[in-house]
Amino acid sequence: MINKTVKNAEEAIKDIQDGMTLMVGGFGLCGIPENCINALVKQGTKNLICISNNAGVDDFGLGLLLQTRQIKKMISSYVGENAEFERQMLSGELEVELVPQGTLATRCMMAGYGIPFFPTPAGVGTEVANGKQVINWKGRDYLMEEAFEADFAIVKAWKGDTAGNLIFRSTARNFNQPMSLGGKITIAEVEELVEIGELPADQIHTPGIYVHRIFQGENYEKRIEQRTVIKRS
Amino acid sequence: MLDKTGIAKRIAKEVKDGTYVNLGIGIPTLVANYIPQGFNVVLQSENGILGMGPFPYEGEEDADLINAGKQTVTLLKGASIFDSALSFGMIRAQKVDLTILGAMEVSEHGDIANWKIPGKMVKGMGGAMDLVASAKNIIVAMQHVNKAGESKLLPKCELPLTGIRCVKKIVTELAVLDIVEGGGFRLLERAPGVSVEQIKNATAGRLIVEGEVPEMKID
Numbered sequence: 322m323i324n325k326t327v328k329n330a331e332e333a334i335k336d337i338q339d340g341m342t343l344m345v346g347g348f349g350l351c352g353i354p355e356n357c358i359n360a361l362v363k364q365g366t367k368n369l370i371c372i373s374n375n376a377g378v379d380d381f382g383l384g385l386l387l388q389t390r391q392i393k394k395m396i397s398s399y400v401g402e403n404a405e406f407e408r409q410m411l412s413g414e415l416e417v418e419l420v421p422q423g424t425l426a427t428r429c430m431m432a433g434y435g436i437p438f439f440p441t442p443a444g445v446g447t448e449v450a451n452g453k454q455v456i457n458w459k460g461r462d463y464l465m466e467e468a469f470e471a472d473f474a475i476v477k478a479w480k481g482d483t484a485g486n487l488i489f490r491s492t493a494r495n496f497n498q499p500m501s502l503g504g505k506i507t508i509a510e511v512e513e514l515v516e517i518g519e520l521p522a523d524q525i526h527t528p529g530i531y532v533h534r535i536f537q538g539e540n541y542e543k544r545i546e547q548r549t550v551i552k553r554s
Numbered sequence: 555m556l557d558k559t560g561i562a563k564r565i566a567k568e569v570k571d572g573t574y575v576n577l578g579i580g581i582p583t584l585v586a587n588y589i590p591q592g593f594n595v596v597l598q599s600e601n602g603i604l605g606m607g608p609f610p611y612e613g614e615e616d617a618d619l620i621n622a623g624k625q626t627v628t629l630l631k632g633a634s635i636f637d638s639a640l641s642f643g644m645i646r647a648q649k650v651d652l653t654i655l656g657a658m659e660v661s662e663h664g665d666i667a668n669w670k671i672p673g674k675m676v677k678g679m680g681g682a683m684d685l686v687a688s689a690k691n692i693i694v695a696m697q698h699v700n701k702a703g704e705s706k707l708l709p710k711c712e713l714p715l716t717g718i719r720c721v722k723k724i725v726t727e728l729a730v731l732d733i734v735e736g737g738g739f740r741l742l743e744r745a746p747g748v749s750v751e752q753i754k755n756a757t758a759g760r761l762i763v764e765g766e767v768p769e770m771k772i773d
Contacts, residue, residue: 348601348602348620348624348638349620349624350617350624351601351617351618351620351624352618374638397678398678398679398680398681399677399678399679399680400676400677400678401677401678410676417676419676419678419679421679421681421682421683421684422600422638422642422679422680422681422683422684423600423638423639423641423642423643423645423646423681423684424642424683424684425638426637426638426639426641426642427639427642427643429639430639441646441684441687442646442687442688443646443683443684443687443688444683444687445687445717445718446665446715446717446718447683447714447715447716447717447718448714448715449679449683479618489637490618491616491618491619491635492599492601492602492603492618492619492620492621492635493618494602494635494636494637495601495602495637495638496637496638497637498637498638498639499637499638499639526637543617543618544617545615545617545620545626546620546624547620547623547624547625547626548615548626549609549615549625549626549627550609550610550611550612550613550614550615550626551608551609551610551611551612552611552612553611553612
């Protein structure tokens with residue numbers, strides 16, 4: 322098996338350069354690649370274009386890269402809950418492209434399926450359709466949406482092996498799985514890195530062929546955005 | 555006139571046994587509390603859950619297990635988890651039977667606006683555009699009028715659209731209405747104590763009143 326392991330986040334992201342396009346996994350703060358985001362802050366790479374469902378919160382997740390003004394453009398479906406984001410967007414410092422969530426996920430996945438574009442009814446008749454080709458198929462209108470082309474995909478998985486096979490945990494799977502397929506180079510940080518043979522082959526979510534670099538992350542904070550609980554009576 | 559709980563209770567009556575349902579944020583989330591006991595209704599959360607359960611007990615919350623509103627939740631027996639692309643695949647393929655969501659405006663043709671107020675609020679559409687474009691059945695939970703007393707049931711939406719010709723039914727604090735072919739809000743039920751006249755005054759779009767309009771029954 323081909324060994325994909327790198328030492329740590331710093332090594333994994335060292336050739337990410339100014340102006341590159343990144344897919345960044347997670348939904349809200351759930352399943353975000355914390356180690357790689359921190360390493361990008363440290364490395365200081367600028368003018369990044371980030372494809373990510375959300376933009377983190379002010380002091381966590383992609384919010385950290387917004388604070389340091391390292392992001393030029395966000396491509397997301399939902400960007401509430403972040404005051405600094407809103408400020409940069411309204412002042413024009415940050416470009417924002419809003420994409421329907423299903424379209425966003427599919428455009429990531431398609432990059433790994435070799436499908437250049439796909440027709441979807443989402444956004445027909447809305448401002449999302451501006452500038453896009455509309456095709457009518459069997460009496461219904463569809464927008465033609467392109468696969469994303471990202472220099473890097475940065476995802477977080479639960480377990481991975483040295484061959485790059487990934488297993489996600491619970492709803493932290495979210496955008497991590499489609500994005501893991503979609504990067505020209507995919508970097509996976511995992512909570513537990515194991516030797517080949519330890520993960521059951523038929524339970525792998527992302528086969529290692531899609532993953533170029535893998536390392537075991539550390540100090541996961543796993544912050545909860547909305548802690549909703551039932552009190553025990 | 556209904557409060558938010560009343561709207562949720564009334565919408566719960568539209569949920570059928572043996573169906574898959576996606577609930578939006580806000581009043582739609584409350585609907586889960588009023589689905590009749592004994593009904594097998596599977597809740598879909600578009601971040602990747604079928605079989606979403608209630609909030610966890612204090613101390614049992616799991617950062618990796620959240621719903622589309624980013625709240626910690628639990629799974630019911632028989633639940634499944636999947637990625638975001640598959641989640642919207644099942645939505646696009648119309649496997650989800652019913653979508654319940656909120657709206658800022660609905661037009662008499664079933665157009666809906668709920669994601670953007672130019673110059674004021676731009677949070678994004680999230681999964682709403684995908685859901686409304688593909689859902690077999692959409693019920694909207696909304697206030698009939700805004701805080702300034704202006705109708706949100708309009709001839710034509712003024713805010714940027716989320717989807718066109720997709721809403722089937724609307725439940726507000728005043729009434730239950732459906733959208734008819736060719737355009738118009740047909741008044742199906744009145745909220746307790748609300749007159750047809752009040753509903754007429756609160757509806758800017760074309761209101762269709764056919765015969766006696768019954769008062770809605772909620773427990």
